[in-house]
Amino acid sequence: MKSGARLQVQVLRRWCSSSSASVDASEQSLIAWVREQGGRVGALQVGESGHGGWGLRTTDAVRAGESLIALPPHLPLSVQTSDPVLLALFDRVPEELWTVKLGLKLLAERTRFQTSQWRPYIQNLPKRFTVPIFYSSEEIQALQYVPLMHQVQKRIRFLSEFASETMPNVIGQGPQPDHPFKKHQVLPHALAWSMAAVSSRAFHVHKSGGGSSLLPLVDMCNHSFAPTGRLVQHSSSPQSLPVLEVVAEKDLDEGEDVFLNYGSLSNDILLLDYGFVLPNNPNDRVELRYDGQLLDTACLVAKVDSLSSFKHPAQWQQELLERLQLYGPGASQSVTLGGTELVEGRLLAAVRLMHAQDSNTLIDVDLKALQIWDRTPPLGVMNERRAIRTLIGLGMLALTAFPTVIQEDESELVKGGISDNLRIATQFRILKKHLLLETIKGLKAKYPS
Numbered sequence: 001m002k003s004g005a006r007l008q009v010q011v012l013r014r015w016c017s018s019s020s021a022s023v024d025a026s027e028q029s030l031i032a033w034v035r036e037q038g039g040r041v042g043a044l045q046v047g048e049s050g051h052g053g054w055g056l057r058t059t060d061a062v063r064a065g066e067s068l069i070a071l072p073p074h075l076p077l078s079v080q081t082s083d084p085v086l087l088a089l090f091d092r093v094p095e096e097l098w099t100v101k102l103g104l105k106l107l108a109e110r111t112r113f114q115t116s117q118w119r120p121y122i123q124n125l126p127k128r129f130t131v132p133i134f135y136s137s138e139e140i141q142a143l144q145y146v147p148l149m150h151q152v153q154k155r156i157r158f159l160s161e162f163a164s165e166t167m168p169n170v171i172g173q174g175p176q177p178d179h180p181f182k183k184h185q186v187l188p189h190a191l192a193w194s195m196a197a198v199s200s201r202a203f204h205v206h207k208s209g210g211g212s213s214l215l216p217l218v219d220m221c222n223h224s225f226a227p228t229g230r231l232v233q234h235s236s237s238p239q240s241l242p243v244l245e246v247v248a249e250k251d252l253d254e255g256e257d258v259f260l261n262y263g264s265l266s267n268d269i270l271l272l273d274y275g276f277v278l279p280n281n282p283n284d285r286v287e288l289r290y291d292g293q294l295l296d297t298a299c300l301v302a303k304v305d306s307l308s309s310f311k312h313p314a315q316w317q318q319e320l321l322e323r324l325q326l327y328g329p330g331a332s333q334s335v336t337l338g339g340t341e342l343v344e345g346r347l348l349a350a351v352r353l354m355h356a357q358d359s360n361t362l363i364d365v366d367l368k369a370l371q372i373w374d375r376t377p378p379l380g381v382m383n384e385r386r387a388i389r390t391l392i393g394l395g396m397l398a399l400t401a402f403p404t405v406i407q408e409d410e411s412e413l414v415k416g417g418i419s420d421n422l423r424i425a426t427q428f429r430i431l432k433k434h435l436l437l438e439t440i441k442g443l444k445a446k447y448p449s
């Protein structure tokens with residue numbers, strides 16, 4: 001009780017504080033609570049991280065492989081429940097929106113706050129998140145990148161319909177002491193808060209450990225693609241529930257940050273789920289539609305004397321495009337630019353084959369060979385030049401689809417009074433444009449002399 005009371009006071013500080021607030025006893029008491037619950041916490045403390053929020057840091061030197069945190073099986077907050085109302089709500093959430101299911105469970109625990117076993121954890125969750133479901137329409141527009149804008153709008157629509165229609169239908173109108181949200185009507189904003197808490201803090205855990213779960217304290221670790229810690233899961237016997245453990249990935253000095261790798265995530269997912277973006281993200285790509293008209297325009301832009309029309313492929317080209325799943329029923333036309341491969345293999349193969357003289361040129365060619373870069377161009381030098389120039393034209397078109405150029409974006413960033421959301425949205429679109437410029441540069445370097 002004593003530590004709970006202290007937490008409540010301190011938590012208000014976290015919820016109201018700006019990012020520069022110093023870390024005090026409230027976050028450290030999360031460590032005390034995990035220990036009280038039978039967890040093990042090594043030489044660690046919560047500290048301010050370089051990017052505003054908080055993170056975990058070592059208080060002593062740690063050897064590679066040493067355990068930093070071990071959570072007993074009852075501490076992770078998973079979607080598992082026997083509550084019939086929650087289960088009925090889960091049935092109405094599409095599989096890919098598992099964050100909403102776990103979010104509903106989190107909201108139910110927050111509602112029965114005083115009796116929830118996770119009360120100290122819930123008290124310490126941030127009140128605000130920087131994920132784009134909380135953006136204004138101006139901030140969403142500032143992303144300038146249609147695939148992500150669609151994702152954001154889809155999530156906002158789902159949350160609004162779920163809170164205003166699905167939940168009242170399942171739960172019924174008016175106060176109901178028995179249902180998991182008691183007399184409270186769940187507003188879209190509360191649902192969005194819980195979805196953001198989950199998307200930015202849950203970890204994928206094996207089914208035996210309850211599936212994707214919120215892991216108290218472990219979720220204070222920030223992300224890096226060069227992590228200093230690693231999450232492992234192990235059971236003492238096949239019947240027993242697993243222990244979740246963070247171990248040091250390498251020898252750590254005193255005061256080093258414990259970073260986990262959240263996964264091979266693009267900036268789209270980092271922003272959508274976690275509310276931040278990373279420069280030089282090796283997993284980032286620009287998504288485009290494989291579209292005949294667009295590719296014909298790319299040929300025009302890059303002054304390629306094309307042998308055939310992308311919009312009207314010949315029969316033999318249609319058959320090959322179909323094998324690449326870029327044509328016909330069941331085609332998946334989303335393709336990407338960027339990354340070390342510069343161009344998604346299917347797009348590279350399609351552009352090469354569309355610039356082939358005729359079907360005879362392709363008789364002995366393996367479609368797989370068309371999808372990769374090789375020292376010897378698979379269909380000859382002239383074909384490779386046309387293909388690369390078409391792809392450069394495509395990259396240039398993708399750049400011009402953004403309403404502003406990088407210089408304008410950068411001057412936006414140095415203006416005073418810009419909101420955090422606008423700043424992150426602007427950084428996001430700058431990184432997409434840099435990625436396209438890097439791709440064009442990489443393609444030019446592949447141009448056969």
Ligand SMILES: C[S@@+](CC[C@H](N)C(=O)[O-])C[C@H]1O[C@@H](n2cnc3c(N)ncnc32)[C@H](O)[C@@H]1O
Pocket residue numbers: 049051053054055126200201219220221222223224273274275276277
């Ligand atoms: C699992 S929590 C980590 C703890 C969090 N920093 C806190 O203050 O509670 C994930 C959130 O931390 C922040 N974060 C984690 N890694 C980051 C990074 N490399 N750069 C910027 N923000 C990061 C983002 O706000 C993200 O949604």
